[in-house]
Amino acid sequence: MARPRSFDRDAALEQAMRAFWAQGYEQTSISDLTRAMGIAPPSLYAAFGDKRRLFDEAVARYQSDAGAPVRQGLAADTARGAVERMLRVAATEYTRDDTPQGCFILSEPLLGDERARSDGALRDRLQRGVDAGELPAGTDVATLAAFYGSVLNGMSARARDGAGVDELRNVAELALRAWPTAVP
Known part of the structure; x- marks a missing residue:
């Protein structure tokens, strides 16, 4: 027994x-x-x-718990809202005092499939933004998703190196200025 x-x-x-x-x-x-x-x-x-x-x-x-930035971001009503929430939540979550710094998924080499799923979900959300007219027609969704994914990855690395929440929030704000707008 x-x-x-x-x-x-x-x-x-x-x-x-x-x-x-x-x-x-x-x-x-x-x-x-x-x-x-x-x-x-x-x-x-x-x-x-x-x-x-x-x-x-x-x-x-x-x-299900700490991996909040992508999950919470993708739940936003607009494509820009999704990216904005993702970056802002990441700035806070990646620098919490009660957990290891950065993102587990982004920093672990064995989790390439998980990163690919997140990248695909972000591309899909951005494509829905193009389809809904939230982003200019012809927006290169793959490159835009790669850009914001790279920002998240960099924020995670900076947090693991000791960057604080204020620095990561500033990075997020700067990255949001790169959001595509319609050309007049």
């Missing part, structure tokens, strides 16, 4: 997410994880399977 779990799985997952976010998948050892989670290796394996499955759960948790 298996013994009942003697730890809070959800709290342990939160700590694993933070360890992966701060150090990256490759640099985070099982020892790092068990220390952060406050459990022994057998408990980690029993509850989560292996390091990769734990990582996958940690990524899903991040996306």
Whole structure:
């Protein structure tokens, strides 16, 4: 008969997410994880399977909680509102004192598929903006999405290097000045 779990799985997952976010998948050892989670290796394996499955759960948790900039941005009523919200939320979220700095998805090399999905969602939102007349006809949606994705990536990197919320807000404001307008 298996013994009942003697730890809070959800709290342990939160700590694993933070360890992966701060150090990256490759640099985070099982020892790092068990220390952060406050459990022994057998408990980690029993509850989560292996390091990769734990990582996958940690990524899903991040996306449902801390991965707010893209999700919140895409919910805006207009294409410009989506980008504006994305950048402003990122400035705040990437510099929080109670989490690792920057964006887990943007900084983790293993998450290229997740970044591609976010990029595609941003392109789709911008295309809807063109279709609705919010952006000039003929706007190069792929390049515009790449530009704002690059701004987010840069904001994440700056936050990981210690930039504060005011700097990132200024970057966001400057990036918003590049928003395409109709040519008279």
